[in-house]
Amino acid sequence: MSTVSKSESEEFVSVSNDAGSAHGTAEPVAVVGISCRVPGARNPGEFWDLLASGGQAVTDVPADRWNADDLYDPDRSAPGRMNTRWGGFIEDVDRFDAAFFGISPREAAEMDPQQRLALELGWEALERAGIDPSSLAGTRTGVFAGAIWDDYATLKHRQGGAAITPHTVTGLHRGVIANRLSYTLGLRGPSMVVDSGQSSSLVAVHLACESLRRGESELALAGGVSLNLVPDSTIGASKFGGLSPDGRAYTFDARANGYVRGEGGGFVLLKRLSRALADGDPVLAVIRGSAVNNGGAAQGMTTPDAQAQEAVLREAHERAGTAPADVRYVELHGTGTPVGDPIEAAALGAALGTGRPDGHPLLVGSVKTNIGHLEGAAGIAGLIKAVLALRGRALPASLNYETPNPAIPFEELNLRVNTEYLPWEPEHDGQRMVVGVSSFGMGGTNAHVVLEEAPAAVESASASVDGATVDGDGGGxxxxxxxxxxxxxxxxxxxxxxxxxxxxxxxxxxxxxxxxxxxxxxxxxxxxxxxxxxxxxxxxxxxxxxxxxxxxxxxxxASGVGRVAFVFPGQGTQWAGMGAELLGAFPEFASAMAECEAALAPYVDWSLEAVVRQAPGAPSLERVDVVQPVTFAVMVSLAKLWQHHGVTPQAVIGHSQGEIAAACVAGALSLEDAARVVALRSRS
CATH class of the missing domain: 3.30.70.3290 (Alpha-Beta Plaits)
Structure with missing residues (x-):
């Protein structure tokens, strides 16, 4: 966020609020803004650079988190120790521009940094969609945030009861991560924190889409945050047996031995596609469908269930209206664990891989090989990677893959790990790029989202202002x-x-x-x-x-809200060709000039437009009977152009003939009367 310190098959059709899409049972939802802060990247642009270059951001544990030398032991059974000294970390989690958000220093000190990060990322997602965050007060904008850890609460509780303040409850309550954003921006839509384990943030996206389809929300921020601030949760993950002892996620590789903890967060700003297109919003990607389920009484509460994962994949793609052959790539949950990887591969092969033509395997990969497992924010990291891949029309490489996991029959399942930067090449005319994103929770809650590149109707030359997408029609x-x-x-x-x-x-x-x-x-x-x-x-x-x-x-x-005055000068401010560029650039200016020409026509024998454009044979501005009417017309038309853009004067003032333009703009003289006055005056 720029003001906080530390701070893209067939066309879609517009559909009504309760209708399905032309392709499936779910109404398409547009991604109109994204924000993220992940290991090695402070914003979406940096994130794409990291992914496209095949970079990885796993490092030693920073000294300002905990002393790895004191807590590391390769034997994970060692009491009070962890079998890793690596992770993916973001910088400056202790820094926060509280005053920017109207929060006192005392309250900010009690706030879980996950609340702070959510505030920053929510603001950034709105700005990057070209929306002034302060303009949303009172709107049905929902906030759906995934979060599963309470490291800051652990840190605060160590200070004892004497450290509890009036801000402690709101500062540490996990639900306030979403509520704080709604409160700060004055949002009136649903506001909730989702905890379904590691699938939380992708479940939050699913819930946001459903809220939009029901009309419960008009706009929705969905994502998640996760920060590793104290060693306790990492020790717990180590004792659970989930962590890679060498600090690398070997997704689908024979070396798969656990995941690497990461941290950070991200949000997507969502709107129904029909509404986004009508509003002229930048559409970064389209969510065609999504689904959520649970494994129920599986082999074990923390053991993934292949049948449940297959079911959630099939349901999401049925809702999206996508066949297996339509899907080019799936962003895996892909933790790199010996148990989880083969189960995920089996489900993916059954649901999508084996339904594809021979010789066209489904490409898969995992962002966890780049930045670690963001746990409560893992799903949104994968989703944002997918959005960036659609925008970049390329698939980044999945890292740390050398030898196929012998427990995964890749050819039989028709799967292939994407190990190189692969530009998107359509296999036939009109093919749209479709990708899936999976995220699975430790307690069995599974989520899958189907994304497609933005409709061709809204694809255009675009850019990003510190990550803010802008389209190619700037009006100028x-x-x-x-x-x-x-x-x-x-x-x-x-x-x-x-x-x-x-x-x-x-x-x-x-x-x-x-x-x-x-x-x-x-x-x-x-x-x-x-x-x-x-x-x-x-x-x-x-x-x-x-x-x-x-x-x-x-x-x-700026000293408060000022009042606007339009000042209209007299003769002497003109120059040859004045207004000519505006005639071509702004229809509002050209229309106003045409009205002025019609009003002047009974009194002059020359063309206003010809004079402005310096057409051959047009009279010179050196003639008094020309310069005064032309200058009047330009001033009145400029005033209308400013008013069209929302700048309305509270006062007008003019000098000499500028008084006539001022009186016209103020409504004291009609355009016809003002044109007559200025034309007759210029003859004297």
């Missing part, structure tokens, strides 16, 4: 002069935002970005704060240059 057109506006609560935060924007504008791929689209997102999709700056330029190169120079920016501090 490519090549036009546009402003990039930034605001923050403090000068330091403003500088940080400007730095990130400068870095974005300087990227090689920024040449393909519509600067007008970026300008629109920055102006309309961000909350407005006191400290502000604006860079103006024609294209990303010029804007990057302006951001790099102190003199290239206009900075200031």
């Amino acid at each position: 057109g490519r090549g036009g002069v546009v402003p990039w506006v930034v605001s923050a609560k403090t000068p330091a935060s403003l500088d940080a935002q400007l730095g990130r924007l400068a870095a974005f504008a300087s990227r090689d791929r920024a040449d393909d970005v519509d600067a007008g689209a970026v300008a629109r997102v920055l102006a309309e999709g961000r909350a407005e704060f006191e400290h502000r700056a604006v860079a103006v330029g024609r294209g990303t190169d010029a804007l990057a240059a302006a951001l790099a120079e102190p003199d290239g920016l206009v900075r200031g501090v």
